[in-house]
Amino acid sequence: MTSQDGGLPHAVEDRYRLLLDSVTDYAIYMLDPTGIVSSWNAGAERFKGYTADEIVGRHFSAFYTPEDRERGEPERALATAASEGKFEIEAWRIRKDGTRFWASVVIDPIWDKKKRLIGFAKITRDNTERMLAQRALKQSEERFRILVQGVADYAIYMLDAEGHVTNWNLGAQRIKGYGADEIVGHHFSRFYAEEDLANQLPARALETARRTGKFESEGWRIRKDGSRFWASVVIDAIHDEAGALIGFAKITRDMTERREAAEALEKARQALFQAQKMEAIGQLTGGIAHDFNNLLTVMISSLDILRSRLHEPREARLLDNALLAAERGSQLTGQLLAFARRQSLKPQVHDLNQVIETFEAILRRAAGGEAAVKIVLSHEMRTVLIDSAQFEAALLNLVVNARDACGADGSIEISTEVVTFHEAERLLFSTAAAGDYVKVSVTDNGPGMSEDVLSHACEPFFTTKEVGKGTGLGLSQVYGFAGQSDGHLHIVTAPGQGASVSLYLPAKEPVARGDRHEHGAASTVLIVDDDEQVLEAAVEMFDSLGYEVLTASHGPAAIDILRRDRRIDVLFSDVVMPRGMTGFELADAARKLRPELKILLASGYPVPAFEKSGGGRSDTAFISKPYRWSDVLERLRNL
Template identity: 60%
Template sequence: MNAVPGHRTSSEGRFQLLVDAVTDYAIYMLDPTGVVISWNPGAQRFKGYVESEIIGEHFSRFYTDEDRATELPRRALETAAREGKFEAEGWRVRKDGTRFWAHVVIDPIRSPHGELIGYAKITRDLTERKLAQEALKESEERFRLLVQGVTDYAIYMLDPQGRVTNWNPGAQRIKGYAESEIVGEHFSRFYTDEDRATELPRRALETAAREGKFEAEGWRVRRDGTRFWANVVIDPIRNDRGELIGYAKITRDITERRATQEALEATQLALFQAQKMEAVGQLTGGVAHDFNNLLTIIVNNLDLLTRNARDPRDVKLIESAQRAAERGAKLTQQLLAFSRRQPLQPDAHNPNTLIEGFESVLRRACGEMIRLQLSLPQRTRWVSVDAPQFESALLNLIVNARDAMPKGGSIKIMTGNATLGEQEAAASNLPPGQYVSIAVQDTGTGMTPDIVERVFEPFFTTKEIGKGTGLGLSQVYGFVTQSGGAIKIDSTPGQGTKVIMLLPAQESGDEASGEDDETERPARDSAGTVLIVEDEPAVLEVASDIFDSLGYDVVTATDANEALKVLEDDPSIDVLFSDVIMPNGMNGVELSRRAREMRPDLKILLASGYPMSALPSDGLGAGVSFISKPYRWTELADKLRALRTVG
């Protein structure tokens, strides 16, 4: 570009001014050997050399050591001279040693006679673009590795017509197709015949394009023809101009979750039905019990009237009334049978075995957000329980714990042996001895003390309307207490809840038969003294009349505490006749135990409108008998006679 001195034209001057004004490009000339002979401000800005430092130097100093080692500068000039141009990109070196990415064009300059007189070299700094490209490439590679590393989701793309354009390992694992088998095929082949008949694939793409997203769940088909339940999301992909260029499709196999949800819904439905029936059973049982009290009064008054009736007409009327009372008694027995629907059938079981056998149902009940842990020591004692009822109670506790953790958490089931001393046993209203502890501990919201006091009440619930019946823990409570155990709760707001079921440990060795000796022996001639404990005045009056007619001296009490005081003060009492269901905390069974501790030789007869199988009578031993309401004076006499024969 240097003109011969004294011959620079006005056009050349303007061109030199243009070159000197350019700062975004390095524009300079080389002689035929590659030595710099001109230098513009752009070259100074890019490379860091002022004109006085670089004129006369070889241009190879701008190249990296690696490029000089391969003689790239020489080859670049040769290429430009031979082919009329050399163009390339590569790293170049500034004066301070730093590198920049350059776009380089070298053009040969020839005289009018074709003689090579030098080279024009234009360099542009593209470092920022290069770094952006590399960052984009690195990001794309990371994304590609991410997608290729995902195996739990099928992630792939479709063209605008719905043909598969790429395929990740997750898609191959879930759908069964290798990439070579499926790329280029239409994605509708994953749909069922029913969905293709309704053109669901087409409608899904149209929805995604129109609304920006399509999401749904449904059956999809694998390569082998089997079906799986899928969660599907389709997103449209658009270029910078907003043109649709394809779709991103993500599919997840949630077959197991759906099966778990269906099993849980079925379990909840069955549980809800069982709870409704239990509520009805409690109501009918209570009605039957009260009705039995009324029938006891009616039947025994009729019996007493029969003993004194002489007029045939009176006898006939009494007998008619007795038959009606008997029909009423049968009705109450039917109601009681309904209230107990499925009587407990206890058998010896290892609780760990029961829990392990029921583990799959418990895990499904927990759901995906809850982690279930089991801690089941090998030397846990056996218990005598009804296995299905035990499983139902455990499921109730798991469902309650799960509902207390709407955002997820953990549940731990623990078993272990427990020995209750007198104080601990008294606190649990149990006799001292060996027990098995089955605990369910959660990390949920916990409960305040006032709620803990009421959780076992039927129909009490802290859940929203429609979310619970309030019978779950009542059912657990009924099962545990009917099995001779106790249940307690340890809960703190914000720190979770621990529910502990204590069940009597199964003793090793010979089983107690529980049978009374049926050998008949003559009854005593003298009737003796009876203590009648009954809170219903009318029933107490009838019972007193019956015992009086049988030759007994009668002492009465209206509750267990009063009866204990009578037994302590009156040593003449040799028969205790008590109702099982009584007010003020202590029932007839508990009274019997206390009475036998005070008077081991005391004969005890218990009466209730509930069947004996439903009452906690374990441990009462010989000398204790039971009579169902409504009882007749003849039945009462037979029971007393049988008690007398027991040594």
């Protein structure tokens, strides 16, 4: 049975009305084609505040905010629903009491059987709480984004599931050097060092985070400019609500300064331990050497007395051998006392450049004929207070060690410079006070030392040489001399990278270059001879004549000395020498460098050609071997 107008039966219509009236979570009501409210349910009354009597017959625009009414939003909603079959929106609406609520609105057009618009069905739901929750979440996410973006000490960014960068904060830009537009979309493996890429560390890091939820490590990473920094890294896996992996959160911190500070502290601890160990060994060694010296004194005195009373050749030879062995033992104890810093020093103010130049010939001979020896002396020099004989012994020990390390085909460099230790650097040089030092270095290109060998290098009797090729007291003597001179010994070495052993001696007054002759100082002679005994005899002779002496064993070495030392007044050279340069050739080259130089040539052969060609020069003289000091002095006076 139907109603008289052909609609639903009255009973069915009543049930629908009861159903709609019982719905309280949705406002469900009808509008006529012009927007006038024609029905009203309990849900509409509950969250809009109007009773049916108060709202039925009024235009539905009463629910719109003033600004929406001014823009014609109610009319546009009905027009859209009529033309498109539906209108949906979420927006602010007004309750009866004037308060606002966030509404989810659906408007459907109602058509009769003849397709005529007879009105609209309007369903509204109050989503204020959901909207406020979403807004709070959005604000929270925005605050978190701003917080993350503002963090400068940590690189905080996201990766997708394959490891591509999806966002980038200020800390990441500061630490790694890339702007967001330069890195977003690129794979994070570009931050890894070549060795880590070869070991597939980026892939293993993501796999660990994917499998366990987190990956943590420290290691070297690469900045945009190619420099390295020590990074602390945490990678967390990010999953959605269904548990599917959607990417990774990555946090990186630059720990380079902390690592360097820790390494410096560890080096300081090791240096302190080494200094304490060497001090303890030095005290023990000094005591033993002192007591052993007393025993040797008794032995040598007794053997010397016996030797003076014996005349039998066989017994005399035995005593001579015993005396020789005892004297060698005395030399060993002298080296031990040097290590223990108990040797008797006679410190005087010296220019180390001058000491090295005077000692150069002996250093070159100690280095061997084949090893290339380079001497680099600083032009800006300070004096030092040292025992020159002990310094020469220390330098000779370093050159011999360098020669043994690099072999005949190696190279050795002896250099000087003035350096300054600041207070902070005492962490690495715990036995040296802050201040200015003259640094004397002997550097070789040998195999270098391991850390273990380096830690024992200065200990008495420690040696890596074959049995019978060293006592292990060379560096010990240098170490002791440095300490007793208020200085410091420092070794820089690594396997395969050679070694550089440096003596740091406290600097005194600046060396006044070029003033020595103006103040009437003694003249300087450069003696050149390839015969070691003849050279040493010439050194003694000129020294007794009051000259400061420099030496060279061949012409090219003499030319090098003449180029860098302007103090030389006299060149005294043998005529016949190796290395393809005779004394005549050396004299010609020396005149081109130093026209004012006085030259005295000596030879065991008659040289008539010299008398004809060069003998007439007022700055050149010739003397035959053998010569006496009086002959040399006469030639020098004539010059």
